[in-house]
Amino acid sequence: MSTDDEKSRRIRSMFDRIGRRYDLLNHLLSGYSDILWRRSAVRALDASAGDLLLDVGIGTGDLALEALKGKRQPRLIIGVDTALQMMGIGRKKTVDSARQTIRFVGGRAESLPLRSGVFDGAMVAFGVRNFTDCAAGLRCMWRVLKPGGRLVVLELSVPRNPVIRPLYHLYARYVMPWVGGLISGDAEAYRYLQVSVEAFPERERFRTLMEGAGFVDTGWRDLSLGAATVYWGEKRI
Helix, strand or coil: CCCHHHHHHHHHHHHHHHHHHHHHHHHHHHHCCCHHHHHHHHHCCCCCCCCCEEEEECCCCHHHHHHHCCCCCCCCCEECCCHHHHHHHHHHHHHHHHHHCCCEEEHHHHCCCCCCEEEEEEEECCCCHCCHHHHHHHHHHHHHEEEEEEEEEECCCCCCCCCHHHEEEEEEEEHHHHHHHHHCCCCCHHHHHHHHHHHHHHHHHHHHHHHHEEEEEEEEEHHHCCEEEEEEEEECC
């Protein structure tokens, strides 16, 4: 088994273990800001009515469900994830009307089992940190987008403010693993969360990766004083 395959297996197993408490902990650990962050990501996607959308790392489906709340309803949302048990939770969460609009598909971001050039928009929430190969995942999402299609990525970030930054580190290194372990029974998963956020190529570095994958008109905007960041770019040929 390759190193990438092993990492993918470990991450999939971790998310399946914490799946039942994942939504609750997202809300609690972010002070319910994660709801507003997803709303900002959907606004940045700026999808049109009848669009075909891709949700990579769909997990329990919160971002896809947020995309269904606007007036401009997508025709279909295809969600891809390796964590099958989390997608099972997502299927149960979708009401009858959403079940017809959201489809869950097993697969990896680096090798999406989808045709090229078919999606009007693609989105990822808190998932790019878990790609085994970030650049390959971005190239694959570029591949499946139509010309003019837009990618939006929502990720956790380390605040840049010199007063807030040390407070964030204390919270991320001590409070999150304790609360996460208490509620989910898996403190290690929430230690991984902190490590993966700090290792992520944030802001201008990630924007450069997007441009290297072929995206243009890229940009980013911090949310909640830099605790999260929304990124965007377009495919143009």
